[in-house]
Amino acid sequence: MNGAERANLLTARRNLFRLLASMSYKLFIPGPIAVSDKTYRAMTSWVMGHRSKDFVSLFQSVQPKLQELFYTKDPVFISTSSAWGVMEGSLRNVVKKKVLNCCSGAFSDKWFDVSKRCGIPAEALKYEWGTPINPEDIRARLATGEFDAITFIHNETSTGTMNPLPEIMAVLREFPDVISITDTVSSFSALKIDKDALGIDVMLTGSQKALAMPPGLSLISVSDRAMKRAETVEGRGYYFDFLEFQSNYEKGMTPSTPVIPLIYALQSKLEDIFEEGLEARYARHERLNNKVRDWVAKHDLELLPPPEFGSKTLSCVKNTRDIDLPGLNNALKEKYNCVIDGGYGKLKGKTFRISNMGDETDETMQVLIDALDDLVPQFIGKASA
């Protein structure tokens, strides 16, 4: 193929992507979320050998920005998996005695289940869904000396609850033998999470939530302490072994063949993020979240969690007005080409969730709010019991 033919093919591919993007409907669900045309187009770049110099250049080009976004000096490993891969992998890498799994929603409850499935000694610190984690409870459990690791989710997406991260980490710093594993899947890059200053050992996220990329990639940054622990743990396996990630990282590579198109997407997304500026990005998420909260109040509705623990990236709203959520979503799709979420797991029908994470703007959120203003009144009191 000559240069001109190659360029034509690339243009045809890009046009196809545009067409597909225009045929779809817009996602206001909290993951996967809407992906920009630019990000999709970045994925059509040519795939190279994953042991080539070109790959090393690509890999190394994203590292400084990733470390800046994680606020860390530690490496940021790139995993070809959804977030659950590294959530399970973290357990396998650092737990020797017992893990304390903080449980307050679908994802955090599941993490306890995953510990058990891996045969790892685990205890659940349980809360009602929508109740934030209380750092004092963590202190009381860790003071028993039974645990050498803890998992918790910063932003529990199923309930729209943001746990008090600085307060939790202040308690964890009292227990230097306990490795902290923090899921920031739906909060990463939407607000400042200063990994090193907070003392988070293992911080992980996925591509399809606040990063506004397609699913399939996860990122995980591991502290020295956690790496030293991993060296002493048996049965880490291969695919998510921190030591494999580390030795390949030093060469600018990943342990196995990675999903290269998503790394191109990540490179493009990082450009966008730093072009906007981190402070501006954080302020935008806060502003758009408040816009949704104002809409919630205006319609005599309220959030599931206490408002001061409400997520900044999505709103989980109690369906106290018996809105027919499937009906509403069908109408949203038909008339406005978008959808919201009708509640996760046992909260299905009892709550609904609206995402404001990723690339949303004042304009796109206003389009959704106008659509909801138009349609919601027709569906109030229509929920089937």
Ligand SMILES: *Cc1c(COP(=O)(O)O)cnc(C)c1O
């Ligand atoms: C979506 C989500 C996950 C699971 O992510 P997958 O990419 O489906 O593995 C885990 N934790 C949180 C907080 C999430 O929102």
